[in-house]
Amino acid sequence: MYRTILRRFACRSYILIGPRFTSACALALLASSVAPAQQATSLPAPRPKLIVTIAVDQLSGDLFDEYRPHFTGGLARLAQGVVFPRGYQSHAATETCPGHSTILTGSRPSRTGIIANSYFDLSTARADKAIYCAEDETQPGSSSENYVASPVHLKVPTLGDRMKRANPAARVVSVAGKDRAAIMMGGPTADQTWWWGGKSFVSYKGIAETPLVAQVNAGIAKLIGQDRPPMELPDYCAPKAIAIDVGNGKSVGAGQFARAAGDLRAFNISPEKDASTLVLAAALIESLGLGKQTQTDSIAIGLSATDHVGHTYGTEGGEMCLQLSAVDRELGAFFDRLDKSGIDYAVVLTADHGGHDMPERNRAHGAPDAQRVDAALLPVTLNQRLSAQLGLPAPLLYADGPFGDFYVSRALTPDQRAKVQAAAVSMIRAHPQVQAVFTAQDLAATPSPSGPPENWSLAQIARASFFPGRSGDFLVLLKPRVTPIADGSRGSVATHGSPWDYDRRVPILFWRKGITPFEQPLGVETVDIMPTLAAQIGLAVPKGEIDGRCLDLDVTAGDSCAGQ
Numbered sequence: 001m002y003r004t005i006l007r008r009f010a011c012r013s014y015i016l017i018g019p020r021f022t023s024a025c026a027l028a029l030l031a032s033s034v035a036p037a038q039q040a041t042s043l044p045a046p047r048p049k050l051i052v053t054i055a056v057d058q059l060s061g062d063l064f065d066e067y068r069p070h071f072t073g074g075l076a077r078l079a080q081g082v083v084f085p086r087g088y089q090s091h092a093a094t095e096t097c098p099g100h101s102t103i104l105t106g107s108r109p110s111r112t113g114i115i116a117n118s119y120f121d122l123s124t125a126r127a128d129k130a131i132y133c134a135e136d137e138t139q140p141g142s143s144s145e146n147y148v149a150s151p152v153h154l155k156v157p158t159l160g161d162r163m164k165r166a167n168p169a170a171r172v173v174s175v176a177g178k179d180r181a182a183i184m185m186g187g188p189t190a191d192q193t194w195w196w197g198g199k200s201f202v203s204y205k206g207i208a209e210t211p212l213v214a215q216v217n218a219g220i221a222k223l224i225g226q227d228r229p230p231m232e233l234p235d236y237c238a239p240k241a242i243a244i245d246v247g248n249g250k251s252v253g254a255g256q257f258a259r260a261a262g263d264l265r266a267f268n269i270s271p272e273k274d275a276s277t278l279v280l281a282a283a284l285i286e287s288l289g290l291g292k293q294t295q296t297d298s299i300a301i302g303l304s305a306t307d308h309v310g311h312t313y314g315t316e317g318g319e320m321c322l323q324l325s326a327v328d329r330e331l332g333a334f335f336d337r338l339d340k341s342g343i344d345y346a347v348v349l350t351a352d353h354g355g356h357d358m359p360e361r362n363r364a365h366g367a368p369d370a371q372r373v374d375a376a377l378l379p380v381t382l383n384q385r386l387s388a389q390l391g392l393p394a395p396l397l398y399a400d401g402p403f404g405d406f407y408v409s410r411a412l413t414p415d416q417r418a419k420v421q422a423a424a425v426s427m428i429r430a431h432p433q434v435q436a437v438f439t440a441q442d443l444a445a446t447p448s449p450s451g452p453p454e455n456w457s458l459a460q461i462a463r464a465s466f467f468p469g470r471s472g473d474f475l476v477l478l479k480p481r482v483t484p485i486a487d488g489s490r491g492s493v494a495t496h497g498s499p500w501d502y503d504r505r506v507p508i509l510f511w512r513k514g515i516t517p518f519e520q521p522l523g524v525e526t527v528d529i530m531p532t533l534a535a536q537i538g539l540a541v542p543k544g545e546i547d548g549r550c551l552d553l554d555v556t557a558g559d560s561c562a563g564q
Contacts, residue, residue: 048346050291057307060354061505074331081511090453091464094503097133099352100184106530106546113155134180158187176302185300230256241318247489253317271326291343311492314358351506358494377402405472
């Protein structure tokens, strides 16, 4: 049944793409076999013609380790390359926008300026003062609810930007399930940037869909217009498919992604979304002839559904097991398609952040201290308490939730602001679920971290997310195993965003035909990816411009980082 569902999807999407796709069902029908290990003695010498960067949203190092023995498709292929299982999104704000901003810039959020999915600008005229990481709030009509997407807040160039600066003929494409993923990996000079806009793949304001994208969108619309029966559960997923109660009659854990015809939300929270993203990516590669010219081209692909599944169902149920088995299968078919094209391509796969399971299941799985955040730490509650204590009108604090950056109202006098911050910090630090509170002054005085990311102090981790003028007046970090969602019966049941390893640690996998495989268990950072790829294509990156370092992928006496 599972193959049948994928076959239905591929037939209804690829068949509309055009004559260059000789088989309408090619993507789904290709075998998900693992490429045999190569016997090369060093990294292939010629420069690859296409760099393929894949970010699997919320693919934690823990999930990769757990499911690695079960992979048989694309993830198994990549696991036969160069594997860094202890990659780190080394900063504190382990969220989608900051994480994607590190992957192809070589820079931490303290340099990219992308400190969170959203932050607060108390000087803006907006009532809620919230700014989305991938918007241009200066554009007419842009609002928190209906923003104008833009890379304007990204302060550093991406690999694609550097490639085009060095050779304007280089083609750079970015496609993802989320706008912030596509924008942060593509950068401002990408030739094409596409993301799922809720009903179809879209691009920046004023950019109409191309005929190719229109054809892909039409195929996806036909797919969504038909119902989807439950997906078949692989045998190894069966023990995980146990319903767990999260309150008010809601349970998760045993879902199999059944969907009624036209249900866009169910499509979004399912493997179909990632499959659609890969369909568009493959179509763009072929239609644009990426990797077929003399120069090296680049495509970044953001697979976002794993994050949706993690938030909606948690990370340790049958839903996540189904999702990762589908990602593995879809990537296998995608790579097989690239193999048949004859393109010399190099792949790197990583994640924007990790994630941790919901406390209800964690407690059932031997973690009795797993808990949901106390509602007393929610911004609305803190504002009420501070207003009553100090006799000042709320809101006194602006924040997205019970952790992360907090901003003190600019409507107050300097003396009042100082009193509010002191009272808030004292109140929050006293709470038993809070690990640490750092003020902006604390972080500004902390040197930028260096050395193995797994050894950093909390202050150093927080410093890697600190961008003066954009970060808050103080930063709140919760204790381990505290889920910052007070009520799992409404909306998300699980999340990420903490400075703990379950949210920071992600896999980093490099693969290219002919590469000699090895595994390095010591910690590296996602900011190391960009300079490593730059070295493969002979692109010099001036020292001091980035935070990352090139990783030598050559197991011989040679050095793949020579010249960097």
